[in-house]
Amino acid sequence: MKERIKLIKGNIVDQEVDAIVNAANSSLSGGGGVDGAIHRAGGPSIDEECRIIREKQGGCPTGHAVITGAGNLKAKYVIHAVGPIWRGGNHNEDNLLASAYIESLKLADEYNVKTIAFPSISTGAYGFPVERAAKIALRVVSDYLEGSNIKEVRFILFSDKDYEVYSKAYEELE
Numbered sequence: 001m002k003e004r005i006k007l008i009k010g011n012i013v014d015q016e017v018d019a020i021v022n023a024a025n026s027s028l029s030g031g032g033g034v035d036g037a038i039h040r041a042g043g044p045s046i047d048e049e050c051r052i053i054r055e056k057q058g059g060c061p062t063g064h065a066v067i068t069g070a071g072n073l074k075a076k077y078v079i080h081a082v083g084p085i086w087r088g089g090n091h092n093e094d095n096l097l098a099s100a101y102i103e104s105l106k107l108a109d110e111y112n113v114k115t116i117a118f119p120s121i122s123t124g125a126y127g128f129p130v131e132r133a134a135k136i137a138l139r140v141v142s143d144y145l146e147g148s149n150i151k152e153v154r155f156i157l158f159s160d161k162d163y164e165v166y167s168k169a170y171e172e173l174e
């Protein structure tokens with residue numbers, strides 16, 4: 001289902017989609033990078049909803065995702081996905097990264113989301129090598145879409161380099 005995947009160079013907060021995915025941390029407590037950008041653009045209601053989830057379930061484990069409204073963003077929802085911190089590659093990082101994408105997509109289907117935008121989860125502050133992450137992300141999303149009602153998945157790449165890396169991985173995707 002790679003034809004339902006689009007690669008875009010840009011800023012995820014500008015995307016007009018039903019749901020925007022945030023690369024969150026497991027305490028849902030806000031950080032820099034894409035998380036900071038989403039909370040700044042979306043306003044305080046997103047943080048408030050994260051706080052309520054935190055109080056209810058103590059955050060979000062690595063490889064999982066939670067959903068909130070999107071405040072001032074054009075989207076309806078923000079899906080907060082927690083990717084793994086890179087620790088050399090032998091600590092289940094690949095599976096945890098795949099899981100962060102899959103759990104986000106499951107939530108999206110549950111909420112009847114038709115269009116969704118992902119950042120490159122874990123490849124910023126969390127240090128996951130982007131070439132390896134791109135292959136995993138595109139493979140799991142493409143496979144997941146076979147059994148999903150989601151019409152379009154966008155990967156929003158923030159740098160030229162990341163865009164190139166994802167483009168190459170996309171070409172190599174069967």
Ligand code: ADP
Nearest residue numbers: 011012023033034037121122123124125126158
């Ligand atoms: P993580 O902690 O999961 O690594 P980061 O936010 O540090 O998350 O980085 C994930 C990716 O998101 C990086 O490639 C970073 O360059 C990118 N990024 C940062 N800001 C934005 C943004 N506004 N839109 C899209 N991607 C962004």
